[in-house]
Amino acid sequence: MSRRPWQRARGIKQITKGLGTLDRELFTAIAESPTPLLDTVMPPLTRAADHSKLWLAIAAALLASGKPGVQRGAARGVVTLGFTSLLTNQVAKRIHQRPRPLSDSVPVVRRVRRRPTSNSLPSGHSASAAAFAVGVGLENPPLGFGLALLAGLVGLSRVATGAHYPGDVVVGLGIGAGIAVAGGRLVPPIAETALPRTEPLRVEMPERPDGSGVVLVINPESGSGTGSRVVDEVRAALPKAEIRELGPDDDPAEVLRDAAERAEVLAVGGGDGTVSAAAAVAVDAGLPLAVFPAGTFNHFAKDIGCGTVANTVDAVRRGSVVCVDVVCLNETRTLLNTASIGAYPAFVRRREKLEKRIGKPLASFYAMLRTLRSDRPVRICYDNKTLLTSLFFLGNSVYLPTGFAPSRRSRMDDGLMDVRILEAGRRFARTRILTALALGRLQRSPLYHELQVPEFSFTAVDGPTTVARDGEVDEECEQAKFVAKYRVLPVFSPTT
Known part of the structure; x- marks a missing residue:
C-alpha cells in the first residue's frame, strides 16, 4: 500500500528532527572536547576568516606569484567568493530560521569575541571558504587541494568556537562548492597547451x-x-x-x-x-x-x-649538436622564429615597451586597444573559410603561453607550427576582444583561433599583403604556404 500524504510528511518531520538532534549532539561533543589544540588554533583561524580577510590575503599572494595558472585561480576564487557571499547572506540565510547554538558549553578561551546575530543556517564563513578553494582548484588542482583542507579547518573552527552547528557548516560548504562548480561550467577553466613529448635528436660531431x-x-x-x-x-x-x-x-x-x-x-x-x-x-x-x-x-x-x-x-x-625544425615559406624562404601579417609586429613592440613597467597583462590590453583602433585588418582565406584578421601569428614549433602573447618555446623539434589568429570582422569584435583579454578569457573567445599543424596556407583575398618574417619586413604575398621541416637543421647547443 502506498503511504498517505500525511504519513509521508510525518516521516520527513521525524527524519528532520532526528538529524537536528544528531547535529546538536555533535556540536556538544566538539564544544566540550578538552583539546588544547582547538583552544589555540581555532579562535585565531575563525577571526582570520572574518569578512574573508584570510582568502583575500591568499589571493593577493597568488596574484603576485607571476604564474598565469595561479593568477587565474586567484581571480576565479575571488569572484566566486564574492558571488557566494552575496547569495548566502542575502538569500540562503533567509530561507529557514535557525537560532545560533548556545555557547555555554564552549570553553571561554575558545568562544568568538562577538557573537553573530544573523541566522545560523548556513555558515557564511564555510560557504566563502569552499567557494574560494574550489574556484582556485579549477584552475590549479594541487593548490586547490591544499586550500580545501584549509577551508575544512575554517568550517571546523566555526563549530569549535560555538558560532555554528556542524550541519550549518556542511550546508555552507556545499553551497560554496556548488557555486564554484557551476561557475566552472559557465566559464570553463583554461587548459594549458600540452607540448609534444619527444626525445631530442643528437648528432655526433x-x-x-x-x-x-x-x-x-x-x-x-x-x-x-x-x-x-x-x-x-x-x-x-x-x-x-x-x-x-x-x-x-x-x-x-x-x-x-x-x-x-x-x-x-x-x-x-x-x-x-x-x-x-x-x-x-x-x-x-x-x-x-x-x-x-x-x-x-x-x-x-x-x-x-x-x-x-x-x-x-x-x-x-x-661538439654538442641537436637537430631543430625550420619553416619554409613558399618553398624559397626560411624562418626560424615567427611570421606575421597585419599589425602583429606593432602589437608586440607596443607590449614590450610597456610590460616591464606595468606588467604583461596591462601592457597587452593597452597594446591590443591601440592596435585594434589604428590598424587595418587583412582579409584571408584558409581551411575553406574567409575572415578579417588584425593580428596573425605563426611560430616555428609550439609556443607558450596560450593566448595572444606567445613568448617562449621549450622545444624546437616537434614538427609543428603554432598558428594564432584574432578575428576582427564580426559584430562588436573590438569590444568582445578587449573584454575577453581583460578577463583573461581570450583563449575561450570565438574570435580567437589557435592551431598546431605541420602545414598552413592562406590566401590574401583583397590582394597581396606584407609578411613579416623573423622580425624583418618581407615581400608581399597573395598566397602563402608554410611547411614545417622536421629536424632538418643541426645546431650547436649546450643542452646536455
Whole structure:
C-alpha cells in the first residue's frame, strides 16, 4: 500500500528532527572536547576568516606569484567568493530560521569575541571558504587541494568556537562548492597547451677546442655594437676560427654562401633575420650551424640554449649538436622564429615597451586597444573559410603561453607550427576582444583561433599583403604556404 500524504510528511518531520538532534549532539561533543589544540588554533583561524580577510590575503599572494595558472585561480576564487557571499547572506540565510547554538558549553578561551546575530543556517564563513578553494582548484588542482583542507579547518573552527552547528557548516560548504562548480561550467577553466613529448635528436660531431673548421660571419655593428664585442670574445676563445666581418656594402646571403663552401661549421652572429638567412644556407650545404647572440633580441639563440657567447663556445668545443625544425615559406624562404601579417609586429613592440613597467597583462590590453583602433585588418582565406584578421601569428614549433602573447618555446623539434589568429570582422569584435583579454578569457573567445599543424596556407583575398618574417619586413604575398621541416637543421647547443 502506498503511504498517505500525511504519513509521508510525518516521516520527513521525524527524519528532520532526528538529524537536528544528531547535529546538536555533535556540536556538544566538539564544544566540550578538552583539546588544547582547538583552544589555540581555532579562535585565531575563525577571526582570520572574518569578512574573508584570510582568502583575500591568499589571493593577493597568488596574484603576485607571476604564474598565469595561479593568477587565474586567484581571480576565479575571488569572484566566486564574492558571488557566494552575496547569495548566502542575502538569500540562503533567509530561507529557514535557525537560532545560533548556545555557547555555554564552549570553553571561554575558545568562544568568538562577538557573537553573530544573523541566522545560523548556513555558515557564511564555510560557504566563502569552499567557494574560494574550489574556484582556485579549477584552475590549479594541487593548490586547490591544499586550500580545501584549509577551508575544512575554517568550517571546523566555526563549530569549535560555538558560532555554528556542524550541519550549518556542511550546508555552507556545499553551497560554496556548488557555486564554484557551476561557475566552472559557465566559464570553463583554461587548459594549458600540452607540448609534444619527444626525445631530442643528437648528432655526433668532433670536438673543436680551438675552433678549427669554424667560419663565423658576423656584423660587428649588430645589436648596437654587440657584434664587435662578440668578435673579440670568439677570437679569444676559438683562436683558429675564421671570422668574416660584414661591411656596409656586403650582401649577407652571398657572404654566407661563400663561407659555407670552405667551412666545416657555419657560424653566424647577428639579429634573427641574419640568423634565418644563415640557417637556409646551412641546410642547403648540409652544415651544422653555430649561433652567437649578437643581435637585439636573439630569440632563436636563447631558445636553443645559446643566450651567451660562452654557451655557444662551450657547445662548439664539445661538439654538442641537436637537430631543430625550420619553416619554409613558399618553398624559397626560411624562418626560424615567427611570421606575421597585419599589425602583429606593432602589437608586440607596443607590449614590450610597456610590460616591464606595468606588467604583461596591462601592457597587452593597452597594446591590443591601440592596435585594434589604428590598424587595418587583412582579409584571408584558409581551411575553406574567409575572415578579417588584425593580428596573425605563426611560430616555428609550439609556443607558450596560450593566448595572444606567445613568448617562449621549450622545444624546437616537434614538427609543428603554432598558428594564432584574432578575428576582427564580426559584430562588436573590438569590444568582445578587449573584454575577453581583460578577463583573461581570450583563449575561450570565438574570435580567437589557435592551431598546431605541420602545414598552413592562406590566401590574401583583397590582394597581396606584407609578411613579416623573423622580425624583418618581407615581400608581399597573395598566397602563402608554410611547411614545417622536421629536424632538418643541426645546431650547436649546450643542452646536455
